[in-house]
Amino acid sequence: MKYTCLLFLSLISLPSWAHVRWFVNSTEFPDASLPIDPLFYSILVAVVGFCLFAYLITRQGLLGKVTANPVMIGSFFFWRILTVIMALFFILNVVLGEFIAPNLQLDTGREMIGVCLQVAVATTMVFSVSISGLMILLIALTSSILLPFSAVIDYIPELFGIGGALILIGPCITPFDKKMFSRFVNFLGGRGSAVVLLRFMLGLQLLILGVHNKLMLPGLSLTFLEMYPYYNFFQLMGWEAFSHLHFVWFVGLSESLLGLMLMLGFANRLVMGFLATIFMITTYVAGPADVLGHLPIFAIAFILLCESVNKVPNVMTVKTTG
Template identity: 40%
Template structure:
């Protein structure tokens, strides 16, 4: 557990960015090939389908030239989603994809020579500062999205989640641990409260690595049970989890590490 909380993972930032961008490009490529738009429950009106596909295709194409530009296209695609869908739908995805776009825009210089030249030409903050800003945006965005999903899909509007549990009753572990009075609705509220807590913890930076470990475990377990299509829809989250799980230690561990590195004994 101590290693999980505070151990450093020695991977290059370039590798983080390359893996992150590859997964995002794979996700948007699948959406374009299948004729979808960001999520299965987003159905664009016929006159806007072409716009949705083009915006996603531009994310894929521009990534071959400039990660920063591709990140900007992710942001624009998110704005298209907001403009063309009801708020009850886009609220479940907007924070996640804004965070992804910001991360790509701020870290493109680690991969793209064009982005590196852009960084130098416009006298932008150094790469270390941009990296910290990118991780902050990704952590807060994913945490906020997790908290919002807990509210909208489980605590405020639990109907679909309850139907899901009825279809797969083995998820409700309450009877198995002796809580026979715990209904499917109770279990949905319990899971919603857990997700809300994890989202808040991630946003505040209190338990970054522990939160991402639990989130990754939940998504991997779901994928094993329900098949590859679950992985496909959660690819952006898996990419974010890869970066945050390995780079973001828990706040207490990070603070203690910083204090130790500044002490004379470690000079």
């Protein structure tokens, strides 16, 4: 019965729990190793099995419109939401004295660089989404130069994805961008390329978070779970044998494989549907303190749910022509 429950719950990962470094000092955590036991291998089979199941369903077109038909492609509603969220995100960071995330701090004397860049994102968003996207790219580049790579690697792909996507979508949203950049953006693929870039970079971000914060350093996530044990919902259900280290393995593997699937374009809508659901659940569990850092993820999730779908072979056409 326990392994049946595990197979069902393997549909769930915790990507919005990904930034454990917000809560744990990344230089002070115990060494730990993932437990290699029957439960370890059961988790592996369950998570890999779900990924294969989602891929086959999408590939065969078994869910039809759910997996293959984009929606709201005539609207820019969620793209506009993303622009508002990014402006709000960086304004709140400036108010709170943060640069990108709570665990990233610029040295004294360089703090003004971070303030200016983040304010520039919000102010330029008023008239040019594309220029604001360029500012986000500059923030990503600046952080990679001024901060330790081991810290910023958890954020750079997401920033590059959002910044690049906003540059590409700008001419569709603001008159200034349409006049100034439409020819250049159309050459690069416009809205379609923006969706692909968001999907690939979000997948890469999840892959990095799963490997970097969990699979490579299980002690880091173990410390987090000891501080906030309620995240291990298996134990809340009474499954005492499902230790915190098993949970770290489960989450790290799920994030890594689901991120890889997004990068490769496999079962995009099914993967994003599960991720979006867990974003909302874990935000509810974590409370308001966890909301700010994940606002961009929510907007990206809805954009990808609407527009990042998989083309499936037309089985009826193949049979007829054959």
